[in-house]
Amino acid sequence: MSEFSEPKPFDLKSKGEEELIALFHNRGRHGLVQGQIEVLREMWLRGYRIRKYCGVLSWTPDRANEVIAPFAAVSRRCRDSKRTDFSTAGGGVYKAKSEPDARWVDTYTAVKVPGLNAHFSCHIREPGDDAEFILNIKSHDVREVFTYDQNAVALERWTAVVTEACGKLE
Structure with missing residues (x-):
């Protein structure tokens, strides 16, 4: 047990940026x-830069990019695709943070043939949330959700979908 007691709750909204940074370090x-x-x-939520403070998070934009990389490699092998093989700018990052489909991280790979x-x-809704992985086949109205622990299964599924549509991959 820590020799320090739990801090008294207070309204974070009443703190300025410098106070929040100091509070982050104190905690x-x-x-x-x-x-x-x-x-x-x-x-x-206020739009402050937080990247240098993300070391306490299990899921960060960098980790999301690393996990998506093998999926993007599969997409790149489909030479006639009309969509980007990797993007960190999915539509959820441009929505107002108060909207239910807003995202802190919305990284994707895509294929269109x-x-x-x-x-x-x-997708990571907010800093501190777990990542959610989604296979969306718009042309067949299919949406499958995976956890990180199901990543190998998800990669097999993505590879099968892309291979079927693109033929033999390069």
């Missing part, structure tokens, strides 16, 4: 990771 010194995540979420319009994406 870190006391081992209060969940408290740091609360501060990061507030900073994100005759008979197939599909993407595989990684």
